[in-house]
Amino acid sequence: MNYSVIFDMDGTLFQTDTILELSLEETFDYLRGVNQWEGETPLQQYREIMGVPLPVVWNTLMPDHSDSIRREANAYLQEKLIANIRSGKGQLYPGVHELLTDLKRKGRSLYIASNGEVEYLQAIVEHYQLDTWVTRTFSIRHVETQSKTDLVAHILQAYDIRDAAVVGDRLSDIQAAKKNGLLSISCRFDFAQEEELREADYVVNDLLEVRDYIDEAASLDKRGAVR
Structure with a gap:
């Protein structure tokens, strides 16, 4: 799969x-x-x-x-x-490169869907060479509605994606997953809020935990069986 x-x-x-x-x-x-x-x-x-x-x-x-x-x-x-x-003042979360490398090695297609501006996202992608692993980075500017749910739907349609998970930290990410019939994995990081995290299928405290849930989901024949 x-x-x-x-x-x-x-x-x-x-x-x-x-x-x-x-x-x-x-x-x-x-x-x-x-x-x-x-x-x-x-x-x-x-x-x-x-x-x-x-x-x-x-x-x-x-x-x-x-x-x-x-x-x-x-x-x-x-x-x-x-x-x-x-200028190098930013930083990725621990485990980003290891996680993306592991997912890519296993044949996963990786995308970014963000509410950020195009130029801002591109600066991060270029500085940390995320396009080594990520197929494409999408900004909220790619959809007229300014909705994360619609942005994820746009990605699914553009790449004919049927089985996927959304990994994020806020309610908009969780809703984008659920309204598109996808698995929702939330990160309990800096901006996360506990009442929002309760809506997710899974919650992680470390990015490397994501790969276990993706492996489990990808091993199933039918999307949604993990829920």
Whole structure:
């Protein structure tokens, strides 16, 4: 069976925390400098909503600002995130390379589906050479609805995938798996929330645990029998 695995990026493969605070501080320093923000940087608020599409992020963080200012803030943040990735300030989670190597060796097709911007994702893929293992990285920008569920459905259709698991850390990843009839594996990492994790088929504390669940699922003749 050619079993596929669709990974989330932030909080699943990439330790976004390693550059998030720095990049957010730089962005809100800029906003304070152009008189568009007062007070502290809303870092904790961002952490709580991590994993939602970027328009939702900025509507939440800056509800009283215009769309043009939100777009300006997002563009500045993306520049800083990419710069910090390329300068080596970011980091993958432990076990990423070992897991991807093991899955690829066993014939799994690997994809990334993320709510992140195209350029941001490409910076991570290039810096850590993830395309050594990953067939293609998809941004939420690839679907008009800005829905992770629809993005996963798009991947399934584009590559005629019938048997797969979604590995992520937030409710949007779990829902994307379940609504597409796939196995859901959630990572109890930095941005994960316990009430959301309860919705997943499996929860891991270490990425290398993922391979056991994938091996089990791939060994079955009929998708869904593991649930």
